[in-house]
Amino acid sequence: MTSPVTLDRREGPYGEVVLRRRAEHYEIIANGTFLMDTSDGRSERLLIDAALAALPEESRPGASVLIGxxxxxxxxxxxxxxxxxGRIVVAEREEAIIDWHRQGPLAAISGAALADPRTVILHTDxxxxxxxxxxxxxALCLDIDxxxxxxxxxxxxxxxxxxxxxSCAARLNPGGILAVWSAQPSADFEESLRNAGFSGVRTEEIPVARGVPDVVHLAVRPG
Structure with a gap:
């Protein structure tokens, strides 16, 4: 395996965040924990697609989404x-990550999206x-852990x-969708969603090369 090259390392209010390059791909590491890389974006795309597909058909055109x-x-x-x-809002608490997209190598992925007038980036927890x-x-699409x-x-x-x-339910319109990415299924989290009053709780799997599939947990705020 190719050894990673550290491109940037920052200390912030939440600890250390690092951008590395491994061959042609980039990796984000937070406090020593691998978060994600650019080798395969299927699960991140499914997070968005699954949320939109779960919305009532009449609500899809012009729908608003908060990406965590x-x-x-x-x-x-x-x-x-x-x-x-119709409206795309992203909440990101790490200033370094925002910088890597606006002025760094990750702009190759997000540049067109950042220039889209529908997009708003919030530097906030x-x-x-x-x-x-x-x-x-x-829709709320959460991928912060x-x-x-x-x-x-x-x-x-x-x-x-x-x-x-x-708090998630309060930020959703009636019939809105909560979609949460996870590196593994969680029956306990499904139960927590039901106990919080969400309906239509289900889990979609994303096959990976090896190990337990990634998943997206989906739930609906009742109308």
Missing amino acids: GLGVGFSLAHAAADPRW LVAYLRATTDTYD NGPDWTVTEDNESLYSAEGLA
């Missing part, structure tokens, strides 16, 4: 490539934003608690 986590930009780029999304804002969306059972920081654990899921 900019990452390597696959989710944003895929959403911006679909004209059915997703958990704090969900609690503070009064904005609502047709390796899953509900494997968070990047302890602060993120509150997002998957009863209080955090209530």
Whole structure:
């Protein structure tokens, strides 16, 4: 395996974040934990597609989506490539990651999406934003951790608690979709979604080269 080359390393309010290049691909590492890379964006694209497909057909044209986590930009780029999304908002708490997209090598993935007038990038912590804002969306697509059972920081654990899921529901329009990416299925999280009042709870698998499939947990805020 090709050894990675560190391109940038930053210390921020949430710890260390690193951008590395391995051969032709880029990797993001947060506090020593691998988050994602540019080798395969199927699961990030499914996160967006599954949320849109789960919306009522009449709600799809002009639908609004909040994407939690900019990452390597696959989710944003895929959403911006679909004209059915009317408003695309991304919450990203790491200034370094935003910089890598606006002025760094990840602009090759997200440049067109960032220039799209439907796109808004918020430099903010997703958990704090969900609690503070009064904005609502047709879909919330969350990809800020390796899953509900494997968070990047302890602060993120509150997002998957009863209080955090209530904040997600409050930010969804009636009939809106919550889609959460995870590196592995979580029956406990499915139960938490049901206990929080969501309906239509289900899990879609994304096959990977080896190991447990990635998944997207889906849930509907009842009308």
